[in-house]
Amino acid sequence: MDKKNTTLTVSYTEDKKIMVSICCITYNQEQYIAQTIESFLMQKVDFKYEILINDDASTDRTADIIREYEKKYPDIIKPIYQSINQYSRGITNPSGAFNYPRASGKYIAMCEGDDYWTDIYKLKKQVDFLESHKNCSLCLHAAKTLVVDGSFTGSIIRPYNKSRFISTGEVIDKSSAYPTASLMFRSCFARHMPDYYTNCPVGDIPLQLHLASMGRVYYMDEVMSVYRIGGKASWSVLMKKGDYKKKQEIYYKQMKIMYIEFDRASKGRYTNYIKNAIRRIRFLTYVNTKNYSRIFSSKYRRFYKELDLRTRFFTGFEYHFPFLYSVARYIMRCI
DSSP, X not given: OOXXXXXXXXXXXXXXXXXXXXXXXXXXXXXXXXXXXXXXXXXXXXSEEEEEEEEOOOSSSHHHHHHHHHHHOTTTEEEEEOSSOSGGGXXXXXXXXXXXXXXXXXXXXXXXXXXXXXXXXXXXXXXXXXXXXXXXXXXXXXXXXXETTSOEEEEEEOSSSSOEXXXXXXXXXXXXXXXXXXXXXXXXXXXXXXXXXXTSSOSHHHHHHHHHHHSEEEEEEEEEEEEEEOOTTSHHHHHTSSOHHHHHXXXXXXXXXXXXXXXXXXXXXXXXXXXXXXXXXXXXXXXXXXXXXHHXXXXXXXXXXXXXXXXXXXXXXXXXXXXXXXXXXXXXXXX
């Protein structure tokens, strides 16, 4: 038995309850799922945890790889192997549908099947913080970004420049996404998810809103995970197939409904923040569909300034010099 497995065996004792339920969803991620699972198993902890995986009827070797790990760690790894793809049936938030209801842990840690953790003490750091701050409902941290060819972009998803508590308003009206693989929260808040979560086309944003309305949110300014960009089965890549503009318009309308429902649920306490969040979603759909007349409108100046330097440069370059931009793209493809 290798050293890593010995650490796991020592950490687990029969008389201890499960402290953390690691919730992982995956679909056609045979290239990445082993690295994801290994990053769970490498955690150095003094408590028991379980790994809940929902495979959404993958058509590649993802399920086979999970089965190999399940055989090695039958008391830790607890998969569901869907026979029919649930996303195609309209279940857009499989974590809430299949993982949260069976979570035995006091806390839930999130990580999707193409992301992974990098800090062996990630779970312990977050558990220790939540254990000592009973009024905190959600803890998150920074992450590196990695493209599918295996190279790091040099970019870090770092929502804030220091470790601190975040207000509910900041969670709603935020300019930077929170890495999903950074989220740890109290499982009691996931027992009964609100309709605005269930009906939303994405799970991370309504989950964060729900948790922020339940207690305090804390950000750790440490890079402890990796977010992978451009995986063929990722939501953002699948979104670009077919009529992208139509999909973006539908996405905006669904997100707007979600925010309005959250506003009702929170009794209008955060209306101004919600209005800004809806405007930001609208602006980002214009960026994604290259609607330049809207992008450069004074109405969205604040949100344009929030874009990273690279996005602003290439957006402006394509808008002002379309011919040069197309030539540059052609040359880059040929290199």
